[in-house]
Each structure stands twice: as structure tokens, then as C-alpha cells.
Amino acid sequence: MPAISQDPLLIRRLIFLLLAVIVVGTLLLPLGTPPMVVNQESQDFYDAVAALKPGDPILISFDFDPASKPELEPAARALLRQAFRRRLRVVTLGLWQTGIGLAAEAIEAEAEIARSRFPQEGENAYPQYGKDYVFLGWQPGQFALIVRLTEGIQGAFPREFRGAETERLPIWNGSNGEKVRTLGDFPLVVTISAGNPGIDEWIRYGRGKEDFPIATAVTAVTSPGRMPFYKSGQIIGLLAGMRGAAEYEYLLNRSEDPEKFGVTPPPLVAALQGMNALSASHFLIIGLVVVSNIMYFTSQRRGRR
Amino acid sequence: MNDPALTIFGAWLSVGLMLAVYSFLYDDNPFFKIAEHFYIGVSVGYLIVLSFYEYLIKKFWEPLQGGHLWVLIPAVMGLLIFTRYFTKLRWLSRWTFAAVMGWTAGVAIPRTISQFLLAQVDATVKPIFTVQSTPTGTDVDFFINNLLILIGVVAVLVHFFFSVEHRGPIRVTARVGVLYLMVAFGAAFGSTTMARMSLLYGRAYALKEYSSAEYFYATPILLAGIIVGLVLWRQIERRILPTRRMS
Numbered sequence: 001m002p003a004i005s006q007d008p009l010l011i012r013r014l015i016f017l018l019l020a021v022i023v024v025g026t027l028l029l030p031l032g033t034p035p036m037v038v039n040q041e042s043q044d045f046y047d048a049v050a051a052l053k054p055g056d057p058i059l060i061s062f063d064f065d066p067a068s069k070p071e072l073e074p075a076a077r078a079l080l081r082q083a084f085r086r087r088l089r090v091v092t093l094g095l096w097q098t099g100i101g102l103a104a105e106a107i108e109a110e111a112e113i114a115r116s117r118f119p120q121e122g123e124n125a126y127p128q129y130g131k132d133y134v135f136l137g138w139q140p141g142q143f144a145l146i147v148r149l150t151e152g153i154q155g156a157f158p159r160e161f162r163g164a165e166t167e168r169l170p171i172w173n174g175s176n177g178e179k180v181r182t183l184g185d186f187p188l189v190v191t192i193s194a195g196n197p198g199i200d201e202w203i204r205y206g207r208g209k210e211d212f213p214i215a216t217a218v219t220a221v222t223s224p225g226r227m228p229f230y231k232s233g234q235i236i237g238l239l240a241g242m243r244g245a246a247e248y249e250y251l252l253n254r255s256e257d258p259e260k261f262g263v264t265p266p267p268l269v270a271a272l273q274g275m276n277a278l279s280a281s282h283f284l285i286i287g288l289v290v291v292s293n294i295m296y297f298t299s300q301r302r303g304r305r
Numbered sequence: 306m307n308d309p310a311l312t313i314f315g316a317w318l319s320v321g322l323m324l325a326v327y328s329f330l331y332d333d334n335p336f337f338k339i340a341e342h343f344y345i346g347v348s349v350g351y352l353i354v355l356s357f358y359e360y361l362i363k364k365f366w367e368p369l370q371g372g373h374l375w376v377l378i379p380a381v382m383g384l385l386i387f388t389r390y391f392t393k394l395r396w397l398s399r400w401t402f403a404a405v406m407g408w409t410a411g412v413a414i415p416r417t418i419s420q421f422l423l424a425q426v427d428a429t430v431k432p433i434f435t436v437q438s439t440p441t442g443t444d445v446d447f448f449i450n451n452l453l454i455l456i457g458v459v460a461v462l463v464h465f466f467f468s469v470e471h472r473g474p475i476r477v478t479a480r481v482g483v484l485y486l487m488v489a490f491g492a493a494f495g496s497t498t499m500a501r502m503s504l505l506y507g508r509a510y511a512l513k514e515y516s517s518a519e520y521f522y523a524t525p526i527l528l529a530g531i532i533v534g535l536v537l538w539r540q541i542e543r544r545i546l547p548t549r550r551m552s
Contacts, residue, residue, distance in 0.1 A: 016330045023502070023509045070507020071500060097355055140359055147412060208416030220500035224492045232428030234420065241496065242503040274506045281502040 015288065022284050026277040033250075033272040034279065041230055042247035045237025048188055048215045049079065050255075054087040055175050059186045061202070062094040062103035064194035068219055069102060074271035075217035075245035076106050076192045078252055081268060084114035085261045087126055089171050090133040091180070093157065095145065095197045100138045104161065107135050117262030129162075130169045137161035142197040146205040150183050184210035192217045199226055203234055217244060242278060245271035316520040317527070323508055324524075324531050334538055336531055429458055457485045 052058060060079060064072045083090045094103045111133060115125045127133045136157040139145050148156040154167045172180045183189060189212055193199040199216040207214060213236050218226050220241025229235045239248055249268040256264045325340035368376045382401045388394040431451045434444075463475060464482030471479050516524035 013330070019505065020509075023505055024513075027506075027509055027513050067504075070510070071503045097352070097359070138359070140356075140364065144412075204416045204420050205412065208420045220496040220503065221493075223496050224489070228425060228428070232424055234424055241499050242506070243499060274503060274510070277506045277509070278499060278502050281505070282498065285498055285502075 018284060019281060022280045023277045026280045031276045033269060034275045036247055036250040036272070036275075038247045038251060039240075039244070041227075041238040041240070042244050043251070044230075045215050045217070045239050045244075046082070046248060046251045048213065048237045049082045049086065049088075049190075052086060052088055052187060055089060056187050057089040057091060057171075057174070057180050057185070058083050059183070059189045060090065060092045061189070061191040061193075062092065062099055062106075063096055063191050063198040064102075064219075065096045065099040066102060068194035070274070071219050071242050071245070072192050072194060072217060073102065073106060074242065074268070074274075075239050075248060076103075077110060077270065078245060078248045078268050079190060079192070079217070080107060080110035081113065081265075082252055084110055084127055084133070085117075087132075089174075089180075090127065091136065091153075091171065091186075092134065093136040094138050095142060095201075096194070097138055100161075104135055107133065113265045116265070119263070130160075130164065131171055134166075134169055134171050135161040136166065143201040143205045146183075146197070146201055147209070150206060150209040152181055153183070154181070182210060184212050186212055188212075189214045190216065193222070194219050195222060198222075199229070199235070203229060207234065217248075242271045242274050246275050313520055313523075316515045317523045320512060320515045320520075320523040320527050323512060324527055327508075328531055328535060331535060334535060336534060429454060456481065461485050 049058070060076075060083070062076060064076075080090070090107075092103065092107055094100050111127050111129070114127055118125055136153075137160060139157060141148065145156060154172070157166050160166050160169065174180070178185075180186065183206055189202065189206070191199050191202050191214070193202075193216050199214075199218060199222075202214055202216075206212070214234070215237035216226065216235055217239035218241070220243070223238070223240035223244075226235065226238060230238045239245055249270070249272050253267040253269075256267075258264050322340045322343065325336040326344075328334055329337040365376050365380055382404060385397045385401045388397040431454070433448060433451045433455065460478050460482035462482070464479040464486070469475055512524045514520075516522060
């Protein structure tokens with residue numbers, strides 16, 4: 001029987017097993033949510049939405065699919081919760097064909113939670129579809145669609161997800177008579193971005209033509225590449241992967257106020273719960289890197305002898 | 306899915322496919338093959354149906370029926386791409402490619418230069434010494450940050466500058482550039498690990514959720530089934546493979 005260090009398949013299986021034990025173990029143990037230190041980019045993301053006044057329009061683009069759901073859906077749900085909590089006019093769409101079902105489900109779930117905050121408002125409770133929020137769905141074109149949005153949202157999406165004529169929806173009319181026509185009319189655009197088309201296209205083809213503030217939630221893999229845009233001010237807030245979503249959830253849960261926002265729903269914990277598993281698996285990976293380096297240098301030394 | 310039976314069926318299907326895919330960590334096996342083919346078939350089928358409805362019906366057929374004859378122009382141009390399959394007519398496809406390339410270049414190049422090059426250069430070229438501090442940092446913070454950016458940009462550029470032999474101070478600067486690159490790669494690796502672990506956590510969470518009585522213990526039952534199946538498959542393979550080799 002070969003030694004463990006000489007059988008790569010055995011080592012690989014051992015690493016998989018260790019990871020599975022760590023992740024499942026942290027899931028099963030009642031560890032609770034870990035203490036959070038909020039990064040500046042996550043704080044900026046939260047502040048960007050918090051700075052909007054009730055009735056302001058916000059555009060949220062769901063640019064991800066089920067493959068990135070664990071990382072990005074918590075951020076999307078938290079963003080919708082904050083937007084509805086602030087009573088914004090929420091315009092949503094998606095650039096990824098395969099993520100439309102996810103987006104529709106998340107929007108409806110959070111709209112329902114928002115409606116239950118003020119039961120005394122009855123059937124007319126905020127948010128009403130078409131008036132306070134709308135899901136435009138998906139249109140072909142990818143980056144060409146973003147170019148089209150800079151020329152006119154209603155032209156790019158003649159009908160919304162449920163089939164109504166977009167032009168006739170009251171959501172475009174502000175309380176002071178101002179109309180939302182193009183991307184430039186939004187005080188904030190947010191993309192929940194897993195790749196391309198995503199934040200890069202929104203910056204290049206959207207901000208390349210009209211100057212509007214944009215914030216983003218991205219997968220951890222793509223976050224280092226997006227950091228220069230945050231540092232340059234082209235992105236005003238950035239949530240990086242599940243960690244960013246957990247920080248955002250923490251900020252939202254902490255700022256719940258029944259007097260201001262109505263009945264407090266169950267706290268957002270999807271990403272916060274994952275932090276224990278994420279931290280434990282990171283420690284394991286670091287340990288494995290250290291051990292494999294020791295093994296490498298030991299074998300080098302033996303070879304010299 | 307509001308129908309409870311459909312929800313439970315969905316949970317069992319989801320768990321079965323997840324475990325079948327994870328069984329590849331042990332070895333390539335029939336469960337993984339089934340899941341792999343299922344995934345490709347469903348993905349392609351879904352995209353074909355969606356594309357047919359969203360492109361052909363919504364963007365071509367419906368406008369055409371509404372009297373918008375101009376949609377025939379992009380439709381014909383799209384069809385011209387298929388002339389690639391005919392040697393004598395192949396040249397016609399160039400018209401479409403030329404139009405697409407021309408439009409894309411015209412839209413992309415100016416915007417890429419303004420947003421990805423000039424804006425980034427503008428953010429990089431900063432004064433090392435700042436006069437005023439802001440709420441997010443002091444003069445010392447800005448000084449250190451901007452100095453590190455300056456050193457990093459120069460050193461990495463020098464590292465990739467091959468017109469001069471890397472000797473003396475150029476070599477030292479290039480080595481500093483390598484250190485910067487290593488830090489960047491380390492950050493990228495760390496972030497990739499975080500992303501992969503998040504996905505693993507997502508699947509583990511789903512498996513835990515579907516292991517409850519509400520879903521008729523989908524996870525433990527299917528896990529046991531797949532383990533038994535793998536053991537049987539290994540036994541059968543051991544008996545059949547030598548026979549195959551002989552024949």
C-alpha cells in the first residue's frame with residue numbers, strides 16, 4: 001500500500017472529504033451568526049440606497065443565473081428589502097436569460113414581505129405592481145440592450161414581464177411630475193452581476209453614454225477585477241461575494257426600526273449563516289497550503305541528500 | 306411551484322442530480338454520466354425554446370405581422386450567415402459580419418477608451434502629497450496609498466517592458482513588479498476560493514434543507530441509494546472489465 005503522500009488520488013479524495021466534513025459540520029452545529037466587520041465598499045453600497053428618498057426610482061438589474069445563486073441571491077434579496085423598506089419605485093430587469101425565474105421569485109417574495117409591514121394599509125399597501133415596482137423581464141441584445149436603455153427604457157422594453165404595456169405604467173411618473181425615460185433619470189442603478197453581461201457592460205455602455213451612479217454586487221471571483229472601478233469612483237458601492245452580502249445583511253438587520261419601517265420581518269441570514277462555513281473552509285485551505293509547502297520543501301531537501 | 310407534489314418531486318430531482326454530480330469526486334461513474342447528459346440536454350432545450358420564442362416570435366414574427374416590414378432586413382442579413390456552408394455564396398456572409406463588426410466597434414471602442422482607459426488613468430495619476438484630508442482618510446493614508454499605487458504601476462510596467470535588458474536598477478524594479486503581481490494573484494486566488502466555497506455551502510445548505518421529513522428525507526435516502534449503486538457498479542465493473550479485456 002503506497003504512502004498517502006505518494007497517491008495523488010487518495011490525497012485529492014481526502015481533501016474533498018475534509019472540506020465536506022468542515023462545511024456540513026458548520027451547517028449542523030448551532031454556531032449562530034458570526035460577528036461582522038463591515039468593509040467600506042459594502043458600507044458605501046448600503047449608504048447609496050439609504051440616501052434615496054421615498055418615491056425615488058431605482059433600477060436593479062439581475063445579471064446572474066442559478067449557478068451563482070448562493071453568492072448573489074442573498075445580496076439581491078437584501079437590496080430589494082432595503083429598496084422596498086425605503087418605499088422607492090423599484091424598476092427591475094435581467095440581462096441573463098436563465099436567471100429570469102430566480103429574479104421574478106425574489107422580487108415577488110420581497111414585495112410580499114414589504115406589503116405585510118403595514119397591515120393597516122390593506123389591499124392598497126405599498127408596493128403595488130406597476131405603480132411602485134415592476135419587473136421588465138429579459139430582452140435579447142445583452143450590451144446592445146444597455147445602449148438601448150440609454151435611449152429609452154420604454155422603447156427597449158415595450159412590454160413588461162407580465163405582458164402589460166410598459167409605457168402606460170404609472171411607475172415612470174414621479175410625485176413632482178418628473179418622468180423616468182432613460183438610465184440617466186435614475187439616481188441609482190444597481191447590477192447584481194455574475195459575469196458578462198454584467199457590471200463591465202453597465203459601466204462601458206451605460207455610463208459611457210449617460211452619467212448615472214452605479215453600485216454592484218459581484219461574485220467573489222470577479223471582485224478583485226472590479227475594485228479599480230470602485231477606487232476610481234465609477235462604482236459607488238461594491239458587495240464582494242457572499243461575504244459582501246453578509247455584511248449588507250448585517251447592516252440591514254441592525255437598522256430595522258418598527259416605527260420607521262413597520263412590522264419587522266424575520267432577519268436576513270442567508271449569507272450571514274454561510275460565514276461560519278466559509279471561514280472554516282478558508283482555515284482548512286490555508287492549513288493545506290502550509291502543509292503542502294512543508295511537504296514540498298521537505299521532499300526537495302531529501303532529494304538533495 | 307405551488308403544488309406540494311411537484312415541490313417534493315423537484316426536491317428529489319434536485320437532490321438526486323446534486324449527489325450524482327458530486328459522485329464524480331469518487332470516480333467517473335454512470336450516475337455522473339446521467340446527470341451530465343441531463344444537464345446538457347435541459348440547458349440546450351431550455352435555451353432553444355427561449356431563443357425561438359424571444360427572438361423569432363417576439364422580435365421577428367410579431368412585428369412582421371404588425372406590418373413592420375423593416376424586420377426583414379436583419380432577418381435576411383442573419384440568413385446570409387448560413388451562406389458560409391456554400392462555397393460559391395460564402396462571400397455574402399461577409400456583409401453581415403461587416404455590419405456586426407462595424408456597429409460593435411463603433412459602439413465599443415470610444416466607450417472602452419473613455420471608461421476603461423481614460424477613467425482608470427485619471428484615477429491612477431494622483432498627487433502623492435495631498436493638502437486636505439477627507440472623512441474617509443487622513444493625509445498620511447493618502448500619501449501611503451498613492452505612493453504604493455505609483456510604485457506598483459511603474460514596477461509592473463517595467464516588468465513587462467522587454468525592450469531593455471533587465472539588469473541593475475531595471476531588474477530590481479521588475480522584481481518589485483513581480484511582488485505586486487503576486488499580491489494581485491494571491492487576492493484573485495483567495496477570492497476564487499471564497500466563491501467556490503460559497504457555492505459548496507449553497508449546495509450543502511440545499512441538501513440539508515431537503516433532508517427533512519417535509520421532503521420525505523430526500524437527501525439521506527438518495528445518498529444511501531447512490532452509495533449502494535456505486536458499490537454495485539464497482540463490483541460489476543471488476544467482473545466485466547477483465548472479460549472485455551480478454552475478448
